[in-house]
Amino acid sequence: MRPRPNKVLAVGALTRSFRRFNTTDTPTTTTTTTTTPDVATADTTAPKAASAESTLSEELDEYLKKAKTRMAARKPKILIDPLSPMNSHLLDIALQDHLPRPRHRKPQDPVRLALKETTLLPNGHHLVYFPLQAPKSALQPDGTDPDHAPGWPFVRRMWAGGSVSFSPGLIFNPSFDTKGWCIESVGEPVLKRGSGPGDEKVFVEVKRQYGYAPAALLAELSPSKLLEKHQSVQMEEIRKLVFMRERGPVKVADGTEPAPPARIIKSNSKPQYSFTLNPDPTLLFQFSALTYNAHAIHLDPDYARNQEGYPERLVHGPLTLVLMLTALRRLLRRTDPARRPSPREPSKKLEDSTLLEEINYRNLAPLFVGQEIRVCVRETARKVGSGTQTWELWVEGPDGSLAVRGTATTRRAGVTAGRKTEGMGWKEAFDGPRWLDGLPAFSKYVFYDPATRSGSRSIIEGRTDGVEEGKKTEGESEKGGEEKV
CATH class of the missing domain: 3.10.129.10 (Hotdog Thioesterase)
Structure with missing residues (x-):
């Protein structure tokens, strides 16, 4: 088998980048052998690469677990x-x-x-x-x-x-x-x-x-x-x-x-x-x-x-x-x-x-x-x-x-x-001060849909006061929103 030293070094370097998340570092030892180079490489390099990849995967999983905990807080x-x-x-x-x-x-x-x-x-x-x-x-x-x-x-x-x-x-x-x-x-x-x-x-x-x-x-x-x-x-x-x-x-x-x-x-x-x-x-x-x-x-x-x-x-x-x-x-x-x-x-x-x-x-x-x-x-x-x-x-x-x-x-x-409806647009319903949850609400805006004769969405309160069955309240005026470039 051909040697793969580059992959071992690359994975090893990436593994060392996670030392911040490890409590101890394992010292690296160097060994020599007198066997045939191809056989020695086949026996040692592949297991080391697999071990390094496995360690990196475990550290990534541990990192993600901690990141999820931090962000959930x-x-x-x-x-x-x-x-x-x-x-x-x-x-x-x-x-x-x-x-x-x-x-x-x-x-x-x-x-x-x-x-x-x-x-x-x-x-x-x-x-x-x-x-x-x-x-x-x-x-x-x-x-x-x-x-x-x-x-x-x-x-x-x-x-x-x-x-x-x-x-x-x-x-x-x-x-x-x-x-x-x-x-x-x-x-x-x-x-x-x-x-x-x-x-x-x-x-x-x-x-x-x-x-x-x-x-x-x-x-x-x-x-x-x-x-x-x-x-x-x-x-x-x-x-x-x-x-x-x-x-x-x-x-x-x-x-x-x-x-x-x-x-x-x-x-x-x-x-x-x-x-x-x-x-x-x-x-x-x-x-x-x-x-x-x-x-x-x-x-x-x-x-x-x-x-x-x-x-x-x-x-x-x-x-x-x-x-x-x-x-x-x-x-x-x-x-x-x-x-x-x-x-x-x-x-x-x-x-x-x-x-x-x-x-x-x-x-x-x-x-x-x-x-x-x-x-x-x-x-x-x-x-x-x-x-x-x-x-x-x-x-x-x-x-x-x-x-x-x-x-x-x-x-x-x-x-x-x-x-085609009569037209959909913003309606402003204003008939003086109103109260909502104990607070004054002086102005209300409702997105009015004539097809259903009702206000489909209220901007402030989530209600449709002032627009009921297609009728305008006293003093209500219709205004179309304008968009600019």
Whole structure:
């Protein structure tokens, strides 16, 4: 049998990396033999390799067990945000010079948006709200959130993908005494073994649920009680993170440890709409600032090269999600007259527009600063009568390879059960101060469905007061939510 010393050394080195989790280290002894080299190697190398692999597998199992225990102890947390239009406005400004002209409209004035209480956040703009709230001393060495990390040695984090369900989404400034809330919980870590030792990865899902509640109530309720009392979850998101092994300092420039060749996958689809852009350091900095993301792979070129082994800083995974949803929104404006802007009426009401219901996406390959990317979208299916459409979205790297791939579902707001309704949209029911659970609720918003003649979802209370059997309460006015680019 041919000797396999390289595999033994590789597995042995990986095994030693887990000494932190072992109580004792076994000393290594060296023996010599006078037998034939081939026979000696066959007798000793294979058992050593099998033993090392078995030890590594046991240590991985023990690591995963401890990681599950640690992460199970991390309780869900509530994040509060007033949902000011300014965050979305600044994101529009950051993207303005990177999107095609002249079709891309200038960002709307946040003061005007603040006066339009039923204005929906543009799809994807929720990413610049409900940020991490932790000082530098509480962050991981690379600037990431420690609550999401499974623990050493899996410390190199990447955004692997996720999903967002809109029902129907968030609005700016829900009311004077009402704030937006986000309940964030971390799922159980999952270990996936790669093609060989050292290729293992740990996947973690972060679940986020979004809604509204009176500000005074938010200070007193736990996440479970909040969901129990306010079951109107307006949006639900899953963020999929992947953690890879710690690696020592590398030098990509001199080729001492070159990056492995990336697998190139290209799309066979032709987009209905696409645009190209070149993410520069300014865009990455602005998006990091808006999302309160201090991850060094987006900001520090030396860290990206010498610690992570990448040729340059990486484009944010959530930024590519924003770009794909921007492309979808612009295609809908081209094909949907109700969403097409005009000089006199820059945005239309929701009653006759198309609403995004869900998007699922995966990040397949990293994208780097300074390299041109292409954002694409096309329709893949349409259900006649139901108003439902399915879309394929993807982002291509500079060589045309797939970097991000996703699917989205939209629904015509005024089509329900195969027929055109009077129109679905936001209704504001306001007849003076009301009381809920001992607290004043001065304003209520209900997503009204004329097909069922009822409010299908209440933003604040989870109830449909003020909209009953299709009748308006005194002083109630109908307002269509507006979406901006």
